[in-house]
Amino acid sequence: MGADRVGGGRRGPVRTVVSVACGAVLLAGCASMPDSGDLRGVESTPRQDPQVRVYAQPPRENAEAPEIVDGFLEALTSDDSDFETARKYLTANVARTWKPEASLTVLADGPDSSEKLSSGGKDSSDAVFSLTGEKVATVDGQQVYSPAGGQYDKTLHLVREKKSKQWRIDSPPRGVVMGKSDFLRNYTSVNRYYFASNSSTESDGQPVAVADPVYVRKKVDPMTQTVSLLLAGPSRWLNPVVRSSFPTGTALKKDVTQLTPDDQNRLTVPLNAKADRVGSKKCQEMAAQLLFTLRDLTPTGVNSVELQRSDGTQLCGPLDESDAETAVVHEVAKDGYQYFIDSKHRLVRLASASTNPESFAAVPGALGEGEKELRSAAVSRDERKAAGVSLDGSDLYVGSLVSGASLGEPVLHSDGKTQNDRLTTPSWDGEGDLWVADRDPDHPRLLLLKNGAGEPIEVDTTGLDGRIDAVRMAADGVRIALIVEKGSKKSLYVGRIERGDKASGQKPIAVVEPRSVAPQLVEVTAMSWAGDSRLVVVGREDGGVQQMAYVQVDGSTPVGSAPAALTGVKVLASSEDEQLPLMAYSEEDGIVRLLSGAKWQQVVKDGTAPVYPG
Template identity: 60%
Template structure:
């Protein structure tokens, strides 16, 4: 504390903290086994591009066989080490055991997956000849890279690659929606070039069955291309190998659109234009941001005109979300769901904001109505036969295709249902991997190929993400399945959730023994360390737009509240429930 000098004002808002960087140190000439082991593990947490310093702790033969890019194991607190033997083994070597609690694994495609369970790997040291005599080196390193969760989140940067959604029911035609495929690249090691290489390599295994890349199979950067960077006009030139030489103009522009959306946030000023080049250096095609939006309009970054909720009369009302209506007071929507004739307990508004679906106050019936004055409501499109209100229909959800989803929680006949274009005979969706759990909530991503489910099992509710697969030819009634359910936010019991971007959700829940919190999670299960949002009392429901410029909306003990960017929670009305954005 200073004890002299004038009092001077300082800026209230400080700039972002400089990221911590770890610079690895090579082994000392006389380093003992504990120092070799610790030095190697610390080198794994550094920004060394090819782990060259970490390899200096290995024997020459071990360095050739060690492939750090093939897998990464993430532990809760980093690896603990202990010597297995009090002295040298029969061959004069020494064995250490690495232990810890696993939280995730990252594969060779840079895809993250939560895992649970103990980690145990051995690491063996031996003596080799060095310039100063015998030196300890590791001749049996652990598989891949092992590090703690805090180090992983410091070193690795999340990136969304984009691919076009594919649909076998459309006779193989590409749909125009783009699907975010989250991967992780080392943030200080040329992330732009890493990301482009990952995009060209294709989608991750989990997402691959439902998306397509417009880059021809085998497309890579031209041999000899070491680094990519935009010029002073924010234009990026990407030289490709021969596999892409013969693509047509239409396909090339779709390739460029994938690339532009993928690298959008990887440079300080962004990339305004991308040029793809043939293997001989000639221009293949050029695409700018405006053209990319027209080629692949991203429904994951829509601009809804309104936010919606139910007022104290159980009517659907709306308030300004963006554009000319921003800041307007809540008002009943036009059409039958806003006139109060049918009391509602939950709603969903189509993404084009032309229709809405509402569940009756008793939870028994699902209605679909137009948001146009003078329209009539019609009969229920789905009816639950459950005796208890808590066992009936969930809040419905619209996907980007215009299809409507809802779950019936009837214990005698639990079903996940889909109505094509919000009408017709409901399709029962086959759901694999529930393991006896019951679906309590459904939210379909805008791309229509991923669905978030709240599943209740053994008295606890968890968040799971599934892949939506459709089978059937054009004009046929499709068979729809949700497959390969995986946990997201595995440490939390989740009570409410909403999609909040291409690969992100906002969830309400609590960890074991903790208090209720609101936070962002990635759909692959990563819980970002800085994702916790300001607290709120008794949150029951939450809604987010895929456009992160729009505020969160929640139903809490304080009523309907909003959280604008950079501000605190603000009460909209004290009486209201079921807040939603279109979707």
């Protein structure tokens, strides 16, 4: 506790540690930390038991100004609801108006506090402290995470209150500030789910779910926090391409302060009057949004959701997981096969359920018959057709995965002078459209082929600075992952796909607001989607060696272990179904795969370009 704090002495205020087994308050027989003394020797916060609750101590009587600053910063990292203890370090007027939820700044090592103006002796009436540190990230008022860099430098102003003569803060920093280890202990990432607003499946009555990650406080009723954030609507970045089935203004009923599943893991959610007139279909979509969002928030999960009107009556019947999956496209179909290019430059496949890595065979159709030698391929998400890039990278073919199907002429050609200046590995989205980048230096572009055929559509990428080196579409069709090369640097970006008004066909398809999601890496060499809001990447930091890691689409690092190390990785392939093995092409080992809880297993030495459908 407090390991992040690097400045000032620990002059009194500390936090009380309470095991969850002891309840929400400190009870007789439960151990606690002493209420005074130095904490410099205490173990770093990430090593704490996840069931431990941490509570701050209120200001000590007649505490000096430096002690008030330390106590306030400690209280920001505690598990108090609404930061009640932190407010006790503020003047009464400021405590009422301070909005800790407005923002959160994460620092590498926690805030360093130093006194700018002496607080003097008993007669001094004010003091100013500076808070400094190296910024790692910010979390905005919507609880959306963004990587950040540069220096944090804010001031705290303290006054000695006239009546009580106690030091209190009358000018706190905006929002909350804490170190990275305290942030990881206090907050957890949760995917909220909305629906793609311009998806072709909408007309078929099946909206496509899109993940929108936020961070919530782990020990302060995360379920109610998450539901409230879901009802409030999507993040600013995702909002232009998604919709919510909850009517605008829908919120929890006014007197609802806590949501808890019953012993059957059913959650009842009372809503305000804004949702009273929602029809059955919309109500089911709303319940599906909640189910998908809350699925992994508790150890046992939420199995069903029941929505209530403002008068307490049932809005629609309880929705369970199987019904939700029927009503909404949440995950891609279970991938039947893993694919790669064999030593004969054919597209081959291996059954995902197979335990024998050598039981692969050529795919049906021309792409598996060796009619054209291939360097890379992409398989549609329904596994009915595939696209293949010729061995020299100049031509793109699309063929059916049906025995006897012919290949035909290439659907796209690149005039790049070298293989590295020609076509990237293509990628299919959930709409059945095919995406590929032409790396020709004289005409670099990102292209879309509707249903993998027809005249290629050039995608507007004016927000990108550099040449696209790799393309991976998310299954939802509204997000795209790109490796962008500029000079000697290769960076990973995630962009929002805006398709414009399909009816008018006026607005071009564009990649909008691309954001860097692995800014610490100077060279990203491979990446793949590995979940609804997660990617797996291979890259290296400045002066470092190649490493493999998971990253979130918001730029944060998910909690948990990274994939087992593997040298010389050139290509990665993973499924949005996180239960399926990770695949890779290594110069040293060929095609390999990583099963959960196992080591890398060689599939075949002479093979390249592994892919999952997509």
